[in-house]
Amino acid sequence: MASAHPAPPAFVRLAAHPLRWRLLTALASGDLRVRELVALAGEPQSLVSYHLRLLRDGGLVTSTRSTFDGRDSYYHLDVRRCGAALGDAGAALHPALRPGSAREPGRARQHAGVLFVCTGNSARSPIAEALLRLRTGGRIEVASAGSRPRPGMHPDAVRVLREEYGIDIGDRRPRHWDTLTGHEFDYVISLCDKAREVCPEFPARPRRAHWSIPDPGRLDYRALRGVAADIDTRIGHLLPVLQEAPS
Structure with missing residues (x-):
C-alpha cells in the first residue's frame, strides 16, 4: 500500500541542501579538487568532504585520482545522471513534468x-x-x-x-x-x-x-x-x- 506521505525523490533530498547545491553548481563548470571546493564553499574540509561523499553515494558526482599528483582527487559532476534524476523528480510531482512529455x-x-x-x-x-x-x-x-x-x-x-x-x-x-x-x-x-x-x-x-x-x-x-x-x-x-x- 502506498504511503500517505511519500518521501521526496532522492535527487531533491540531495540537491536541496544549500551546501550540496553549491558543490553541484561549482562542479557544473568543470572538475575540481577538494581544496578548491573548500575554498569556493567557504566551509571546513571535513564538512565539504562529508557532503561530497553523500553526493557520490547518490550517484550525482564521481571522483578520480589525479594523474599528476596521486594524492589529489578530482570530483566530477555526472550531468547526464543529474538530468535523469531531475526528470524523475519532476515526474514524481506531476506526469506533465516528465522529460519529453507533451500534448500527445x-x-x-x-x-x-x-x-x-x-x-x-x-x-x-x-x-x-x-x-x-x-x-x-x-x-x-x-x-x-x-x-x-x-x-x-x-x-x-x-x-x-x-x-x-x-x-x-x-x-x-x-x-x-x-x-x-x-x-x-x-x-x-x-x-x-x-x-x-x-x-x-x-x-x-x-x-x-x-x-x-x-x-x-x-x-x-x-x-x-x-x-x-x-x-x-x-x-x-x-x-x-x-x-x-x-x-
Whole structure:
C-alpha cells in the first residue's frame, strides 16, 4: 500500500541542501579538487568532504585520482545522471513534468472518461470539454454538465472557442449533471468553487480534481479569453495524467 506521505525523490533530498547545491553548481563548470571546493564553499574540509561523499553515494558526482599528483582527487559532476534524476523528480510531482512529455493526443487512453462540471454549464465546463476533445482528437469520452444549467451557452464562450480555437459549440445546450449520474467516468473535474461543494458521487469512484476558474458572468470578452487560455494550459497538463494507468 502506498504511503500517505511519500518521501521526496532522492535527487531533491540531495540537491536541496544549500551546501550540496553549491558543490553541484561549482562542479557544473568543470572538475575540481577538494581544496578548491573548500575554498569556493567557504566551509571546513571535513564538512565539504562529508557532503561530497553523500553526493557520490547518490550517484550525482564521481571522483578520480589525479594523474599528476596521486594524492589529489578530482570530483566530477555526472550531468547526464543529474538530468535523469531531475526528470524523475519532476515526474514524481506531476506526469506533465516528465522529460519529453507533451500534448500527445493519440496517447491518451481511449477508455479514459472525463466529466467537467460547473454551475451553469454554459462557459467553463463546455470550454474544457471542447478543448479536451480537440487536444485528444476525439479519442476519449469527455462530457460536461452543471448543477443549475443556464438556458443557453454564454455568447462570449461560444465566440472565444470559435475565434481562438476554431470550435463551434453554438448549437450546444447546457445540461444538468443528473442526466449523467448513471455514467462511469475516470475523472470528474470541477471548474466552479460552488459546484465542487455540491457535486454528486458517480459510479466507479472516479478521481476528483478541482480547477478554481473565475465566474465568466463577471468577466468581459478579453478576460474570458484569458480564462480559456488557462483552461487550455490545464488541459495540456491533464493529458499526461490521462496516459497513466489507473491506480
